[in-house]
Amino acid sequence: MADVHPEHAQLQADRIYLGWQYILLHPDPGPPPKRPSPGEDEAASAEADQELLRRERFQQDLLNRPVRVFRVFMVILTVLILGLAVAGYLQWSFALLGLVAAGGVAIICSYALVQGDRAVRYRVSEQQARDDRQRRERDKELFRAQEEHAQRYREWQEVKERHDRQLTWYAVAVPDEIDRIDVAGGTLPGWSALITLLGATRLYSGGHLTVLDLSEGAIAKDLIELARRGGDDPLVWVLPTDLPRLDLGATLKPEAFADVLAHVVSVSEEHRTTRDLSFDNAILERVLEVLGENATINQVTAALRALAQVGDPRDDLRFGLITATQLERIGTLFGRGVSDRVVIERAWALESQLRKLETLGTEAVRLPPARLRVVSMDRQAGVFGNRVLGTYVATALTHILRQSPAADRPWYHTIIVAGADKLRGDVLDRLMDACETSRTGLVLTYRSLTPTVRERLGRGHAAVAFMRLGNAEDARVASEHVGTEHRLELAQLTETISDSIPRLDGGYTSTISQVEDATEERDDNRTDLAEDLVESTEWGRTADKIAEKERVLQRSREFLVEPHQLQQLPTTSVIVTDATPQGRRVRLADANPAILTFPKTTLGELDDVREAVLAIDGKGGDGDGEPPPNLGPPPPRLDWRKDRQ
Numbered sequence: 188m189a190d191v192h193p194e195h196a197q198l199q200a201d202r203i204y205l206g207w208q209y210i211l212l213h214p215d216p217g218p219p220p221k222r223p224s225p226g227e228d229e230a231a232s233a234e235a236d237q238e239l240l241r242r243e244r245f246q247q248d249l250l251n252r253p254v255r256v257f258r259v260f261m262v263i264l265t266v267l268i269l270g271l272a273v274a275g276y277l278q279w280s281f282a283l284l285g286l287v288a289a290g291g292v293a294i295i296c297s298y299a300l301v302q303g304d305r306a307v308r309y310r311v312s313e314q315q316a317r318d319d320r321q322r323r324e325r326d327k328e329l330f331r332a333q334e335e336h337a338q339r340y341r342e343w344q345e346v347k348e349r350h351d352r353q354l355t356w357y358a359v360a361v362p363d364e365i366d367r368i369d370v371a372g373g374t375l376p377g378w379s380a381l382i383t384l385l386g387a388t389r390l391y392s393g394g395h396l397t398v399l400d401l402s403e404g405a406i407a408k409d410l411i412e413l414a415r416r417g418g419d420d421p422l423v424w425v426l427p428t429d430l431p432r433l434d435l436g437a438t439l440k441p442e443a444f445a446d447v448l449a450h451v452v453s454v455s456e457e458h459r460t461t462r463d464l465s466f467d468n469a470i471l472e473r474v475l476e477v478l479g480e481n482a483t484i485n486q487v488t489a490a491l492r493a494l495a496q497v498g499d500p501r502d503d504l505r506f507g508l509i510t511a512t513q514l515e516r517i518g519t520l521f522g523r524g525v526s527d528r529v530v531i532e533r534a535w536a537l538e539s540q541l542r543k544l545e546t547l548g549t550e551a552v553r554l555p556p557a558r559l560r561v562v563s564m565d566r567q568a569g570v571f572g573n574r575v576l577g578t579y580v581a582t583a584l585t586h587i588l589r590q591s592p593a594a595d596r597p598w599y600h601t602i603i604v605a606g607a608d609k610l611r612g613d614v615l616d617r618l619m620d621a622c623e624t625s626r627t628g629l630v631l632t633y634r635s636l637t638p639t640v641r642e643r644l645g646r647g648h649a650a651v652a653f654m655r656l657g658n659a660e661d662a663r664v665a666s667e668h669v670g671t672e673h674r675l676e677l678a679q680l681t682e683t684i685s686d687s688i689p690r691l692d693g694g695y696t697s698t699i700s701q702v703e704d705a706t707e708e709r710d711d712n713r714t715d716l717a718e719d720l721v722e723s724t725e726w727g728r729t730a731d732k733i734a735e736k737e738r739v740l741q742r743s744r745e746f747l748v749e750p751h752q753l754q755q756l757p758t759t760s761v762i763v764t765d766a767t768p769q770g771r772r773v774r775l776a777d778a779n780p781a782i783l784t785f786p787k788t789t790l791g792e793l794d795d796v797r798e799a800v801l802a803i804d805g806k807g808g809d810g811d812g813e814p815p816p817n818l819g820p821p822p823p824r825l826d827w828r829k830d831r832q
């Protein structure tokens with residue numbers, strides 16, 4: 188039987204890993220076959236012989252009893268005749284005749300009894316001979332049965348070894364031809380598991396990762412610790428505290444900057460039309476023309492206050508936010524009249540929204556290069572303010588991507604937006620288009636399937652992943668998208684650990700405020716991703732307990748993709764759907780990063796492993812088309828710094 192060598196299970200840069208699929212290609216053969224035992228047959232045969240002899244003798248005694256009685260009578264008669272003759276009561280001639288007759292009859296009876304005993308012994312000996320022949324046949328059959336048992340035991344032992352040695356967790360990945368991954372549903376711990384796994388494999392493959400966390404749940408905290416232990420110094424912004432050191436969008440041209448600010452203002456006005464955005468954009472473009480290149484947010488808000496005639500412009504003049512010349516030009520930007528009132532009201536609205544960004548980039552410093560960047564929202568801040576900040580970051584990223592050349596390979600730079608349902612639909616559309624044209628990988632996670640999300644779910648060349656959907660309507664939409672005819676196999680381990688997964692405690696710690704101190708030594712000796720997972724993440728720290736359960740819990744169950752089943756999915760379960768040349772593919776995965784540390788986990792996909800096995804068997808295997816006893820090695824040591832180019 189052919190084996191699959193380690194090179195068939197290496198992490199591939201052209202695969203985006205979303206979890207592991209639990210599959211037992213070789214079912215448990217059960218207990219070993221029972222060895223045939225001859226002891227009971229021999230004891231039963233000896234007991235049957237004794238019973239036969241007893242039965243035959245008893246039957247013969249019953250038949251011979253009249254003969255024995257008659258023989259005794261004849262013997263007594265002979266003695267009586269002899270006594271009468273001796274006493275003289277009977278003549279000897281008559282006595283001799285009587286003695287001959289009675290003695291002859293007695294002898295004949297004795298002969299008959301002897302013949303009966305001989306017949307009994309003959310029948311018993313014949314039966315014993317037959318039993319001996321049958322015993323010899325049974326011995327031959329027992330020998331053949333033992334030989335067959337030995338063969339069955341060897342076959343059982345081979346199947347048992349194959350079952351015990353087989354891999355149980357296969358990677359679930361999508362090819363890098365996929366432009367985007369939409370993750371619908373899920374809980375914060377589930378997102379944490381998925382983002383930790385996806386981000387770790389992307390960084391290991393040599394890529395760069397940007398996480399925009401709008402969930403306010405610190406879901407990338409484990410990923411940050413993992414990257415730091417792997418030798419990187421991630422950059423983490425916690426907004427609005429780190430807003431002064433956020434220089435995102437500082438290099439945008441005035442037209443792009445105006446567009447970004449117009450979309451930021453639209454956060455509170457969900458039903459605004461394209462015409463409204465164009466009107467805001469026109470106002471901001473004219474204001475930026477007056478302010479000139481590299482205008483800051485606080486300069487823009489000062490100009491908008493002057494345009495809206497809000498407050499005393501002399502305060503802004505005194506602080507240097509605006510000059511007298513600029514103030515004069517702003518006063519003549521729009522004509523006087525009825526339309527002027529519309530401009531004033533709109534400028535006032537723009538200023539009230541944008542003042543939340545006034546400290547943006549005011550203390551910007553040169554930051555060191557980092558392959559992991561995380562921009563998060565402080566959960567203690569206001570909900571509306573966080574939406575404004577999130578929209579600004581997403582829109583600014585969009586313009587930076589539009590101005591950047593396309594990457595050499597897809598997904599080299601990956602952007603993850605957690606809680607993307609908090610962004611307007613047009614903001615998402617522009618970000619999707621920018622990522623597609625720049626070959627930037629995009630992962631969007633949605634807590635709920637709002638109408639805006641439903642319109643965009645899976646649109647284009649995207650893979651869709653569904654996690655637990657608590658809302659019944661969302662579960663119905665998801666089941667219709669996947670198809671209720673699909674049967675998926677859920678591992679018992681996944682169900683068991685769903686309620687004992689690590690909880691997300693605390694929040695992010697900013698690294699921007701201590702950027703000058705980012706020169707601490709790196710531990711270059713730690714190069715094993717599995718080891719780093721165990722020692723630096725909550726998922727990894729629970730790996731030993733989970734692995735212990737994995738050795739015991741090796742069962743699974745099937746379920747149909749129905750709404751009530753999607754509402755009860757384990758926390759880390761992910762239903763991955765993507766299009767292939769053979770049609771839409773549906774797989775169930777477990778995104779728990781701790782599974783990577785299991786000895787029976789492979790980074791190879793199930794279909795790839797099967798193809799490799801068939802190819803090897805066709806060249807020199809046994810040709811039975813069955814997977815070999817070991818379908819791959821344990822996970823290889825993953826060098827975090829290996830092959831970053």
